[in-house]
Amino acid sequence: MTDKTYSAFDGSNLLASGALIEVTLAVKAAPNLEAGTILTFDDETGKVVDLDLYGTPDEIGARHRARAAGMEARGRGRPKLGVIPREVTLLPRHWDWLAAQRGGASVTLRRLIDEARKAEGSVSESRARRDAVYSFMSAIAGDLPGFEEATRALYAGDESKLAAETAGWPADFRAYLGKLGSA
Numbered sequence: 001m002t003d004k005t006y007s008a009f010d011g012s013n014l015l016a017s018g019a020l021i022e023v024t025l026a027v028k029a030a031p032n033l034e035a036g037t038i039l040t041f042d043d044e045t046g047k048v049v050d051l052d053l054y055g056t057p058d059e060i061g062a063r064h065r066a067r068a069a070g071m072e073a074r075g076r077g078r079p080k081l082g083v084i085p086r087e088v089t090l091l092p093r094h095w096d097w098l099a100a101q102r103g104g105a106s107v108t109l110r111r112l113i114d115e116a117r118k119a120e121g122s123v124s125e126s127r128a129r130r131d132a133v134y135s136f137m138s139a140i141a142g143d144l145p146g147f148e149e150a151t152r153a154l155y156a157g158d159e160s161k162l163a164a165e166t167a168g169w170p171a172d173f174r175a176y177l178g179k180l181g182s183a
Contacts, residue, residue, distance in 0.1 A: 006049060008040040012170035021064045024051045028060060039140060046132030046180050048139050130154060132180045144169055
């Protein structure tokens with residue numbers, strides 16, 4: 001399992017990329033922090049993330065370590081599997097069917113989800129990459145020339161048209177689009 005990574009941009013320049021704490025500290029130390037031109041993105045989803053920049057770098061690091069330790073020291077459940085309890089709403093006939101399955105409702109639901117994910121395979125991965133590219137593009141490049149055509153090319157799967165429409169965009173933007181699209 002790989003650790004989540006993030007990337008921060010100061011205007012059109014890549015400021016930092018890597019683990020959350022590394023990017024957070026780089027953003028905290030950035031000379032343009034007060035200008036409000038820095039945006040940080042989740043490298044998996046392409047979505048903007050808010051960073052906790054309150055305090056000194058040592059305080060930020062301490063909070064980050066405490067949060068990471070708290071995630072490891074969860075109480076109930078099955079922490080090694082990362083089980084997260086949530087509510088599922090089903091009709092009575094669905095609950096009846098689940099109750100009759102070997103292993104119970106949770107085991108059956110996990111198995112069905114794993115089978116569906118395996119059957120979708122590269123289709124869902126491709127959709128997730130495309131959505132990540134769009135999230136980044138819409139957050140940071142919405143005002144750039146060719147944005148609408150680039151978006152059409154993205155959803156049409158026309159990589160050469162997408163490259164042509166984004167050719168005039170800042171180099172760091174284009175590199176990050178490539179990173180998101182091939183992740």
